[in-house]
Amino acid sequence: MPNNQFKKGELYSFITGKASTAIARRLQKKFNAAGLNITIEQWSVLYHLWKQEGISQQELCNATFRDKPSITRLVDNLERLNLVKRVASENDRRINLIYLTKQAQKLQEETMALADETLNEALITVPSDRIDVCKEVLQVVYDNLK
Amino acid sequence: MPNNQFKKGELYSFITGKASTAIARRLQKKFNAAGLNITIEQWSVLYHLWKQEGISQQELCNATFRDKPSITRLVDNLERLNLVKRVASENDRRINLIYLTKQAQKLQEETMALADETLNEALITVPSDRIDVCKEVLQVVYDNLK
DNA sequence: TTTGGATAGTTGCACAAACAACTATATGCC
DNA sequence: GGCATATAGTTGTTTGTGCAACTATCCAAA
Numbered sequence: 001m002p003n004n005q006f007k008k009g010e011l012y013s014f015i016t017g018k019a020s021t022a023i024a025r026r027l028q029k030k031f032n033a034a035g036l037n038i039t040i041e042q043w044s045v046l047y048h049l050w051k052q053e054g055i056s057q058q059e060l061c062n063a064t065f066r067d068k069p070s071i072t073r074l075v076d077n078l079e080r081l082n083l084v085k086r087v088a089s090e091n092d093r094r095i096n097l098i099y100l101t102k103q104a105q106k107l108q109e110e111t112m113a114l115a116d117e118t119l120n121e122a123l124i125t126v127p128s129d130r131i132d133v134c135k136e137v138l139q140v141v142y143d144n145l146k
Numbered sequence: 147m148p149n150n151q152f153k154k155g156e157l158y159s160f161i162t163g164k165a166s167t168a169i170a171r172r173l174q175k176k177f178n179a180a181g182l183n184i185t186i187e188q189w190s191v192l193y194h195l196w197k198q199e200g201i202s203q204q205e206l207c208n209a210t211f212r213d214k215p216s217i218t219r220l221v222d223n224l225e226r227l228n229l230v231k232r233v234a235s236e237n238d239r240r241i242n243l244i245y246l247t248k249q250a251q252k253l254q255e256e257t258m259a260l261a262d263e264t265l266n267e268a269l270i271t272v273p274s275d276r277i278d279v280c281k282e283v284l285q286v287v288y289d290n291l292k
Numbered sequence: 293t294t295t296g297g298a299t300a301g302t303t304g305c306a307c308a309a310a311c312a313a314c315t316a317t318a319t320g321c322c
Numbered sequence: 323g324g325c326a327t328a329t330a331g332t333t334g335t336t337t338g339t340g341c342a343a344c345t346a347t348c349c350a351a352a
Contacts, residue, residue: 020163
């Protein structure tokens with residue numbers, strides 16, 4: 001067993017993603033405390049739309065690593081919150097292009113600051129070279145399994 | 147910003163736990179392919195009961211990092227699958243002690259082998275000293291936020 | 293031009309998570 | 323003993339996920 005470095009308790013943490021769960025919960029609490037009425041999952045969709053809006057739901061699936069029904073419902077909820085709009089593509093009528101509302105554009109700065117803050121709290125005691133190693137290992141894990 | 151090592155794309159991965167999500171999905175597929183009719187979340191409860199059974203639901207909450215309603219429903223479903231039994235404590239009638247059935251005891255070896263296999267696939271290309279750093283960083287993140 | 297396969301998106305169902313509100317039991321203090 | 327408070331567990335509601343089945347549209351080959 002070449003790379004089986006896991007004792008039992010550690011195996012459990014790796015599979016259940018205790019660390020990322022803790023980060024997401026902390027960030028959600030910050031959103032709530034700031035009176036921002038959005039979930040982490042909704043934020044993760046907005047996150048990609050802030051980088052580029054007017055992309056299709058399928059592109060959001062790829063970007064957020066979710067399946068199509070999940071994106072359908074996240075976009076449903078974001079639309080109900082008046083944060084995004086579905087616009088039918090003119091070239092291909094199967095496609096919905098997703099655009100941000102003004103209200104969503106306003107959320108970017110505040111939520112990104114809270115996300116930065118959360119990661120700083122999570123990593124405050126960790127030297128940056130060790131953070132780099134950790135990020136790279138997690139990326140390889142993802143690439144190995146996707 | 148002392149430890150803010152995150153460019154945008156990396157921030158996203160860290161918060162959403164892309165790597166652990168990929169691991170959990172791969173393991174779930176292995177369970178399904180093996181005809182094992184349990185979810186990863188149910189497995190995570192059994193995991194702790196295999197280490198020690200006859201513990202309370204509250205102790206399962208602490209062990210699995212879940213809240214009480216989540217454990218109530220996971221135990222409900224495990225009980226419906228005939229994998230665990232609630233037994234009222236004699237000392238304190240508020241407490242349910244959770245015991246494994248014979249059927250659940252049989253699952254331990256096979257599911258743990260599949261979990262090992264999944265982590266080996268995830269980490270096959272990663273040197274063990276880098277895995278160690280990654281595990282330690284994730285543990286610190288958890289400790290910093292819990 | 294029609295038809296068959298691929299692609300984009302939606303809907304139904306089962307399971308799970310977070311939060312609030314609730315019941316039941318235990319405990320400690322007067 | 324009786325009451326306030328804490329603890330264990332349950333239930334309701336909203337949100338999200340994964341899978342299968344479905345509709346609509348596109349495209350390419352006969």
